[in-house]
Amino acid sequence: MAKVVGTEVLRKEDPELITGQARYVDDLVVPGMLWMHVVRSPLAHARINSVDLSRAKDMPGVVAAFSGTDLADDWAGPLLMAWPVTEDINNPPHWPLAKDKARFQGDGVAVVIAETRAQAADAAEDVDVDYEPLDPVIDMEAALADGAPIVHEEFGTNRCYTWAHTNGDVDKVFSEAPVVVKERYVLQRQVPNAIEPRGVLCQPNPAMGDFTLYSATQIPHIVKVAMTLGTGIPESKIRVIAPRVGGGFGSKLQVYAEEMLALALAKRLGRPVKWTETRSENFLATHHGRDQIQEMELAADEDGKIRGFRAKVKANMGAYLMIVTPGVPLLGAWLYCGAYGGEAYGIEFTGVFTSTVPTDAYRGAGRPEATYAIERTMDALAKRVGKDPVEIRRMNFIPAFTEPTPMPSGLTLDSGNYESTLETALEMAGYEQLRKEQQSRRDSGDSKLLGIGLSTYLEMCGLAPSRLLSALRYAAGGWDAAQVRVLPTGKVTLVIGTSPHGQGHVTTFSQIAADDLGIPVEDIEVVHSDTELAPLGMDTYGSRSLAVGGIAVHRAAQKVVEKARKIAAHELEVSEDDLDYEAGSFSVKGAPDKAVTIPALAFSAWTAHNLPDGLEPNLDATAVYDPENFVWPYGAHICAVEVDTETGQVDVLKYVAVDDVGTLVNPQIVDGQVVGGVIQGIAEALYEEAVYDDNGTLMTSSLSNYCVPAASDLPPVQIGRHETPSTTNELGVKGVGETGTIASPAAVINAVNDALSYLGDIDVGRPATPERVWRAIHGRGEARPEATGGPGAGAGTGTAERATSDGGEAR
Numbered sequence: 001m002a003k004v005v006g007t008e009v010l011r012k013e014d015p016e017l018i019t020g021q022a023r024y025v026d027d028l029v030v031p032g033m034l035w036m037h038v039v040r041s042p043l044a045h046a047r048i049n050s051v052d053l054s055r056a057k058d059m060p061g062v063v064a065a066f067s068g069t070d071l072a073d074d075w076a077g078p079l080l081m082a083w084p085v086t087e088d089i090n091n092p093p094h095w096p097l098a099k100d101k102a103r104f105q106g107d108g109v110a111v112v113i114a115e116t117r118a119q120a121a122d123a124a125e126d127v128d129v130d131y132e133p134l135d136p137v138i139d140m141e142a143a144l145a146d147g148a149p150i151v152h153e154e155f156g157t158n159r160c161y162t163w164a165h166t167n168g169d170v171d172k173v174f175s176e177a178p179v180v181v182k183e184r185y186v187l188q189r190q191v192p193n194a195i196e197p198r199g200v201l202c203q204p205n206p207a208m209g210d211f212t213l214y215s216a217t218q219i220p221h222i223v224k225v226a227m228t229l230g231t232g233i234p235e236s237k238i239r240v241i242a243p244r245v246g247g248g249f250g251s252k253l254q255v256y257a258e259e260m261l262a263l264a265l266a267k268r269l270g271r272p273v274k275w276t277e278t279r280s281e282n283f284l285a286t287h288h289g290r291d292q293i294q295e296m297e298l299a300a301d302e303d304g305k306i307r308g309f310r311a312k313v314k315a316n317m318g319a320y321l322m323i324v325t326p327g328v329p330l331l332g333a334w335l336y337c338g339a340y341g342g343e344a345y346g347i348e349f350t351g352v353f354t355s356t357v358p359t360d361a362y363r364g365a366g367r368p369e370a371t372y373a374i375e376r377t378m379d380a381l382a383k384r385v386g387k388d389p390v391e392i393r394r395m396n397f398i399p400a401f402t403e404p405t406p407m408p409s410g411l412t413l414d415s416g417n418y419e420s421t422l423e424t425a426l427e428m429a430g431y432e433q434l435r436k437e438q439q440s441r442r443d444s445g446d447s448k449l450l451g452i453g454l455s456t457y458l459e460m461c462g463l464a465p466s467r468l469l470s471a472l473r474y475a476a477g478g479w480d481a482a483q484v485r486v487l488p489t490g491k492v493t494l495v496i497g498t499s500p501h502g503q504g505h506v507t508t509f510s511q512i513a514a515d516d517l518g519i520p521v522e523d524i525e526v527v528h529s530d531t532e533l534a535p536l537g538m539d540t541y542g543s544r545s546l547a548v549g550g551i552a553v554h555r556a557a558q559k560v561v562e563k564a565r566k567i568a569a570h571e572l573e574v575s576e577d578d579l580d581y582e583a584g585s586f587s588v589k590g591a592p593d594k595a596v597t598i599p600a601l602a603f604s605a606w607t608a609h610n611l612p613d614g615l616e617p618n619l620d621a622t623a624v625y626d627p628e629n630f631v632w633p634y635g636a637h638i639c640a641v642e643v644d645t646e647t648g649q650v651d652v653l654k655y656v657a658v659d660d661v662g663t664l665v666n667p668q669i670v671d672g673q674v675v676g677g678v679i680q681g682i683a684e685a686l687y688e689e690a691v692y693d694d695n696g697t698l699m700t701s702s703l704s705n706y707c708v709p710a711a712s713d714l715p716p717v718q719i720g721r722h723e724t725p726s727t728t729n730e731l732g733v734k735g736v737g738e739t740g741t742i743a744s745p746a747a748v749i750n751a752v753n754d755a756l757s758y759l760g761d762i763d764v765g766r767p768a769t770p771e772r773v774w775r776a777i778h779g780r781g782e783a784r785p786e787a788t789g790g791p792g793a794g795a796g797t798g799t800a801e802r803a804t805s806d807g808g809e810a811r
């Protein structure tokens with residue numbers, strides 16, 4: 001059987017998905033099911049004086065209604081926060097319903113449970129909450145100023161934590177360097193919008209005293225542990241199933257109040273409880289992403305050779321710490337040096353509470369932010385020393401290596417050839433030609449300027465070595481697991497611990513097992529996302545699934561092969577060393593006709609009629625894999641934009657992505673991941689922005705004014721592939737799920753600023769909406785405080801950024 005790893009096997013999961021056969025949480029209906037509606041605070045900061053549920057309880061169909069105080073005794077602990085990044089972090093208890101204070105618009109204050117969804121929603125309008133409005137604080141810098149309203153009074157400050165890391169003598173390097181460039185970047189807040197909103201259904205089984213919790217989650221295994229910690233119900237009594245899940249992008253890497261509420265209420269009421277998020281709730285109750293203010297510095301020689309990297313970052317936590325809120329910046333903490341060499345490295349993060357929706361992981365989580373800082377500042381350095389952005393990168397790349405190599409921030413890289421991806425990208429983009437066209441447009445006075453932007457990013461993913469996660473004070477491990485069961489009929493059940501929700505694990509993991517076992521991909525069934533059927537796993541996020549879970553599949557399959565070898569040697573009456581193994585068949589060395597296949601051996605292992613002494617029946621094996629290092633994908637992205645100086649409109653004319661994600665399992669799936677990621681990053685650069693007004697009201701609270709781009713707004717992405725095997729794992733694979741989102745915002749914004757550099761020292765900021773671009777060109781200060789329109793519709797901007805004289809951005 002020809003090898004299938006590296007080939008474009010069509011996604012096995014697609015027929016079900018594209019013919020409407022797939023079942024999502026909202027499709028599930030069970031007898032006796034009740035609906036839950038969460039009453040949410042309309043105010044960003046308010047004391048809750050009282051919650052009167054009496055009118056709501058009298059409404060038709062209502063079964064029960066509870067305030068936060070009513071449910072206070074149902075909790076064994078608050079919602080899970082798994083990453084206390086420092087010992088002295090301010091970590092407020094976060095209950096599923098607020099009891100004393102609402103701390104952001106959308107904070108849950110009560111629940112109503114009724115026979116139908118409409119009845120629950122109607123009755124929720126009759127819940128009378130007496131709110132005493134308090135001053136909210138929205139802006140991070142205002143939140144840190146003296147006299148700011150305090151989100152959590154018990155701490156007396158809105159500072160959540162300060163975390164710092166250095167490698168080398170940073171102060172010395174910066175004080176001695178002839179060139180220091182300093183930039184300030186404001187990374188706007190974003191709202192993840194998976195196609196499927198969140199949903200949960202909790203079905204109690206009173207006869208057994210157990211519960212099945214269906215949730216649209218990326219992390220069923222972690223949710224299960226969190227449910228036990230939160231409700232005190234033993235793990236053995238909780239089964240979590242993530243059925244088909246329509247995307248997550250990090251927003252479903254979370255344990256949400258609604259999951260805890262559905263479980264606690266199903267327990268109280270003895271009936272199934274269901275909740276489906278509305279799109280509006282997605283804006284107010286699903287965690288947000290990004291929202292940082294960065295100060296990034298590079299120290300260099302006069303010719304632009306980098307000596308040191310230094311960054312200070314403020315990160316908006318929102319009103320509470322969710323599962324990994326404080327840790328998100330740390331995921332980028334080693335990447336503020338990008339793919340470049342240097343002697344010293346310093347990074348400091350300050351987490352800040354504000355009266356806004358909590359932030360947490362959003363595709364890339366910490367790494368798009370770091371990449372933005374370094375890739376923008378590389379352009380600033382190029383400008384400062386009078387070099388082309390290509391040249392400044394070439395001269396600063398860490399030289400090609402195939403063995404583990406230290407990086408300036410102190411971790412160890414697995415493999416890399418950064419310059420080679422840049423050279424391919426330059427060729428594919430026609431860089432020289434683009435520069436000529438740029439010049440000719442400038443010379444002819446064309447109002448539509450051309451800009452070219454680069455992002456030669458480096459990523460850290462494949463989360464990851466558990467010991468390292470422990471050193472970072474992360475509360476869980478980074479291992480993953482797989483079980484391979486070769487059934488008596490020669491088919492395979494592959495049980496995996498990752499929880500795919502669009503990434504194609506059913507296909508790619510089948511490919512890995514198929515090559516190891518010599519069994520066709522179509523004969524392999526993959527079981528996942530059900531804590532009863534696939535009990536061991538750490539789920540899907542951080543582009544970890546292939547580099548951790550995929551290796552577990554490979555190792556489990558290898559164990560199966562080794563067990564099968566014992567049975568083959570026994571049956572063929574030779575020693576194990578006398579056997580060759582290829583494509584699922586063992587044959588006697590020198591006598592290829594004497595052979596036996598894995599399916600035949602699986603049957604023997606099942607009948608157990610003639611097994612070697614001491615060997616257990618059945619042909620199956622489990623592997624749990626905990627890597628020694630992360631994996632480090634990288635690449636070069638080049639974007640060409642056209643900026644209409646009369647309207648401020650930015651059009652992406654060309655986008656080239658050359659990525660090296662190690663050995664490819666399925667090139668088509670990899671391309672799909674790259675394109676999806678790039679598009680998400682272009683949206684981050686040009687369109688998407690969550691805007692709060694000063695009262696803490698989210699102005700962009702629906703898809704009519706939060707600008708998610710349509711396919712027609714976006715260019716085709718030209719893809720180039722390099723394959724430098726990782727040294728971290730035996731398959732040589734690295735992750736790809738976030739590369740595009742990590743690389744692209746910097747490439748796009750560098751391109752926009754490159755176009756405008758002809759007009760002076762302009763820095764547009766992001767997202768580079770037509771209005772913001774126009775105002776930057778025309779020096780017209782701050783943008784309007786409301787947000788409107790869609791891509792290309794002249795979207796307004798509330799968190800006004802303006803071009804500043806130092807080339808940075810100010811909020």
Ligand code: MCN
Nearest residue numbers: 247248249502503508542543544545546665666735736737
């Ligand atoms: N792959 C491959 N060869 C490689 C690398 C990856 O064939 N060298 C394949 C993998 O086998 C897998 C897919 O590409 O089928 C993505 O693998 P990986 O990079 O390991 O990422 P994960 O599967 O862990 O996915 C998580 C990642 C993250 S963190 C976000 S956010 C994200 C993303 O994936 N969210 C997504 N991609 C998404 N895609 C969809 N459709 N929906 C989301 O919500």
